[in-house]
Amino acid sequence: MYAVIFKAIANKQDSDYSKMVKVMRELAFEKYNCQDFLAVQEGEQEVAISYWLDEDDIKRWHQDSQHSVAQQLGRDKWYKSYIVEVVEIKRRYSFS
Numbered sequence: 001m002y003a004v005i006f007k008a009i010a011n012k013q014d015s016d017y018s019k020m021v022k023v024m025r026e027l028a029f030e031k032y033n034c035q036d037f038l039a040v041q042e043g044e045q046e047v048a049i050s051y052w053l054d055e056d057d058i059k060r061w062h063q064d065s066q067h068s069v070a071q072q073l074g075r076d077k078w079y080k081s082y083i084v085e086v087v088e089i090k091r092r093y094s095f096s
Contacts, residue, residue, distance in 0.1 A: 001035070001089045002055055006048040008074075008082035010041065017078050020070050032061040044080070051089075058086060 021039075028034035028050060034057075039048035052058050061067060074082065 001092065002052045002058060003087050003089055004050045004052065004058055005085040005087065006046075006050075006082060007085075008046045009080040010044045010046050011078055011080050013078050016073075020073065024067060024070050027064065027066060028061055032057045032064070034061070055086070055088075 025034075025037055028037060032052075033054065034050050034052060036051040037048065038050075039046065041047075052061075
C-alpha cells in the first residue's frame with residue numbers, strides 16, 4: 001500500500017476550490033482506486049493524505065487531465081506553496 005501526503009500553505013480558497021476538491025476526490029475513488037482520503041486544515045496549513053493499493057494508480061491519477069487543471073489552478077490561485085510525498089507503507093497496525 002502507498003500513501004500520498006500533500007502539505008500546503010493555503011492562499012485564498014474560494015467556492016471554486018471547494019467544488020474542485022469534491023470533483024477530485026470523486027475522480028480518485030471512482031477512476032483510480034483510491035482507498036481513503038483524509039484532509040485537515042489549520043490556519044494556512046493544509047495536509048491531505050490519500051491511500052492507494054498501487055503506485056501505477058497514483059501515477060495515472062497525477063497525469064489525469066482534470067487533475068492537471070486542478071494542479072494548475074492550485075499553483076495559480078489556491079496555494080502559496082505545496083509539497084507532495086509518495087511513500088510506501090511498510091507496516092500497518094491498528095486498535096479497535
